[in-house]
Amino acid sequence: MNFIQITDTHLVPGGESLYGMKPSDRLDGGVRLINADHGDAEFVLATGDLTHYGDKASYEMLKEALAPLAIPVFLMMGNHDSRAPFREVFPDTPEIEGGFFQFVLESDVARILCLDSLNDVPGDHIGRLCETRLRWLDAEIAATPAAKRLIVANHHPPFELGIPAMDAIMLRDSEPLWEVLQRRLPDLMIFGHVHRPISGVWRGIPCHIQRGFNHQVALEFNPAAATMFVDELPDIAVIRNVKDGIFVFTRSVGGETRSYPPDPVNN
Numbered sequence: 014m015n016f017i018q019i020t021d022t023h024l025v026p027g028g029e030s031l032y033g034m035k036p037s038d039r040l041d042g043g044v045r046l047i048n049a050d051h052g053d054a055e056f057v058l059a060t061g062d063l064t065h066y067g068d069k070a071s072y073e074m075l076k077e078a079l080a081p082l083a084i085p086v087f088l089m090m091g092n093h094d095s096r097a098p099f100r101e102v103f104p105d106t107p108e109i110e111g112g113f114f115q116f117v118l119e120s121d122v123a124r125i126l127c128l129d130s131l132n133d134v135p136g137d138h139i140g141r142l143c144e145t146r147l148r149w150l151d152a153e154i155a156a157t158p159a160a161k162r163l164i165v166a167n168h169h170p171p172f173e174l175g176i177p178a179m180d181a182i183m184l185r186d187s188e189p190l191w192e193v194l195q196r197r198l199p200d201l202m203i204f205g206h207v208h209r210p211i212s213g214v215w216r217g218i219p220c221h222i223q224r225g226f227n228h229q230v231a232l233e234f235n236p237a238a239a240t241m242f243v244d245e246l247p248d249i250a251v252i253r254n255v256k257d258g259i260f261v262f263t264r265s266v267g268g269e270t271r272s273y274p275p276d277p278v279n280n
């Protein structure tokens with residue numbers, strides 16, 4: 014198993030800027046890097062907030078930007094997305110009952126269950142996983158062979174991080190999700206939404222949150238602080254099954270200026 018995670022590309026219509034950066038340029042850089050160095054990956058998984066305004070023009074731009082990718086790409090919903098215009102532009106994305114974009118990605122050693130935590134209340138950025146979506150998750154966990162690793166991907170993390178502005182819009186249905194996960198705890202959960210690279214453990218489950226591709230949320234734990242964004246280079250995550258573990262390797266897009274051999278004496 015070897016796949017790439019990207020997240021929170023936040024494309025805007027007409028290739029405009031967002032917070033002083035062009036999301037389409039940032040994404041183009043990611044596509045070039047993946048094509049140049051990671052063509053052996055099985056696919057790219059984008060974990061939501063594909064666009065900033067959830068409009069059709071931005072999804073069309075996204076389609077155009079992803080077209081040069083040499084490997085397949087799978088797209089998940091985030092709180093900035095909108096299902097109807099997304100469906101018009103990407104009609105082949107699998108849907109479950111209720112029109113939610115949830116699907117399974119199968120590799121030789123793992124099943125990746127991709128969830129859709131977009132809230133049905135327009136403009137409400139809190140994540141939701143209703144009974145329909147969780148019932149699907151329960152059935153797919155049950156269908157996952159014990160010998161295969163289980164990865165669950167969702168846009169919204171189900172836990173607080175101590176970053177007040179993001180904790181306020183985390184997944185609301187953490188406890189119902191936790192109940193479903195009792196059938197089998199995932200080997201790994203991956204998320205977007207927070208726009209910061211974070212790794213840790215939630216109730217025993219290893220978790221990875223991927224850095225946002227356009228703008229980043231400042232590392233700010235002061236509860237009185239307003240939400241602040243900062244400019245950092247975007248990352249891709251290369252998620253690999255290596256011998257007896259799954260590991261997440263992050264790599265900056267545009268951060269490398271040269272490569273060189275180690276010092277032969279003191280490497």
Ligand SMILES: [Fe+2]
Nearest residue numbers: 021062206225
């Ligand atoms: Fe986002």
